[in-house]
Amino acid sequence: MTVRQRRGQLLVSASLAAALSAASLAFLSVPQHLAQDVGHGQRLHLSKMLPRSRRKLVMRSQAGGLKADLPPLLRLPRDQALWHLAGPTIAIAVLRTAYGVIDSAWVGRLGAAELTAMAASSFAFWVLLIIGEIASVGVHAVAAVREGAGERSMVGQAMVQGLWYSLFCSVLSTTLLPLVPAYFRLLGTVDGQVLRAGDTYLRGLVYGVFPLTASGVLASGFKGIAKLRPVLVVNLICVALNFVLDPLLIWGGMGLPAMGVGGAALATNTCALAATVISCYLLVRAGVPLLPAWPHLRTLKQITIIGLPMSLGGLLFTAVYVVLGRILSHAGTSNLAALGLGHRVEALAYTVCEGFGAAAATIVAQWLGAGRAEEARGAAGYASRVIAWVMVPFSVLMLVAARPMVSLFTSDPATISAAISYL
Numbered sequence: 001m002t003v004r005q006r007r008g009q010l011l012v013s014a015s016l017a018a019a020l021s022a023a024s025l026a027f028l029s030v031p032q033h034l035a036q037d038v039g040h041g042q043r044l045h046l047s048k049m050l051p052r053s054r055r056k057l058v059m060r061s062q063a064g065g066l067k068a069d070l071p072p073l074l075r076l077p078r079d080q081a082l083w084h085l086a087g088p089t090i091a092i093a094v095l096r097t098a099y100g101v102i103d104s105a106w107v108g109r110l111g112a113a114e115l116t117a118m119a120a121s122s123f124a125f126w127v128l129l130i131i132g133e134i135a136s137v138g139v140h141a142v143a144a145v146r147e148g149a150g151e152r153s154m155v156g157q158a159m160v161q162g163l164w165y166s167l168f169c170s171v172l173s174t175t176l177l178p179l180v181p182a183y184f185r186l187l188g189t190v191d192g193q194v195l196r197a198g199d200t201y202l203r204g205l206v207y208g209v210f211p212l213t214a215s216g217v218l219a220s221g222f223k224g225i226a227k228l229r230p231v232l233v234v235n236l237i238c239v240a241l242n243f244v245l246d247p248l249l250i251w252g253g254m255g256l257p258a259m260g261v262g263g264a265a266l267a268t269n270t271c272a273l274a275a276t277v278i279s280c281y282l283l284v285r286a287g288v289p290l291l292p293a294w295p296h297l298r299t300l301k302q303i304t305i306i307g308l309p310m311s312l313g314g315l316l317f318t319a320v321y322v323v324l325g326r327i328l329s330h331a332g333t334s335n336l337a338a339l340g341l342g343h344r345v346e347a348l349a350y351t352v353c354e355g356f357g358a359a360a361a362t363i364v365a366q367w368l369g370a371g372r373a374e375e376a377r378g379a380a381g382y383a384s385r386v387i388a389w390v391m392v393p394f395s396v397l398m399l400v401a402a403r404p405m406v407s408l409f410t411s412d413p414a415t416i417s418a419a420i421s422y423l
Helices: 003-028 052-063 078-107 112-148 152-175 177-187 192-206 209-224 229-251 261-285 297-330 333-369 373-400 402-407 413-422
Strands: none
Touching: 078 112, 078 209, 078 229, 078 261, 078 333, 078 373, 112 152, 112 177, 112 192, 112 209, 112 261, 112 297, 112 333, 152 177, 152 209, 152 297, 177 192, 177 297, 192 261, 209 229, 209 261, 209 333, 229 261, 297 333, 333 373, 333 402, 333 413, 373 402, 402 413
């Protein structure tokens, strides 16, 4: 990778993050005191997540033709509420994507084998993170429903249970470490240097599953109560920290030993731990108490029921790429590297969709928590129409600018050609 390519890659990453962060802060400055009249359409039965006393209170309010108290987000017009959440959520997701971009930029300087090892390791790591996503998705839904029902004090209880879930996922991940060599054999990876680098990188990431999933759970709590400025700030800090730690841990410096590709994994884990600690502090300041509690089976079951369907879909999606990775590895390491680069390029479009999806989930769940089914349906339909139009320019970009985007990451002609074909 040339100096020009590395500078271009880092410049693109920094520019995207800065632009979206600025836009997000603008969205977050929207006045929260705006209110709108809510129609009295068809109601949905309140979620079983609400306590019976609150359920009866809301039902009596609806029966009498009165408005239930609404959280600030639901007082905004529909379009304003969606963009108020979607903008910062997309920026946060892009910043998280920047971890991989930064890692690729620095690891790419080690050589093609190390970059290929990162791409090969990503499939297994996705599986671990998707399992952890069960907690994030479940906590997001529970937190939003509680917020819509006016019960913010109950949000912290769900998040504490989500942290227990993260710990269980971490323990499960470490028990799978003996299967790491078998995973690379399943992919059909035969190059010795790629195998050694991949084994080191993947094992390092596995040890960071707890902070990675825990930080996701805490971020989901913020999403549920529609307070995204703290999550945005935390990710800005941690991306900057990752940018500094990567070269120090990969090549050594300031008394730290050179760890090679394992240093990139350690940098990611360190940043995730920092995000977890800072998020806990900011949540308490936001009025969400995180009181210590033992695992609560009913809440853990509730989180699983909500988050499992989404995670199963993600696991199936990842399984497709594991099979594809095995096929491509037999066609040459450049094809497997191209698949990894293609993922990083298309991740922006996926991130935008994910941002709108998370925003819609918050709005819909808060409306359901408030007992307003018609408004929930309307918010979901509006979000799906908006994202369909937003994806049009991304599709055009993939068609006309594939070569310059891929060339920012590698100068290998075979890898570039295969990545363009993939996009």
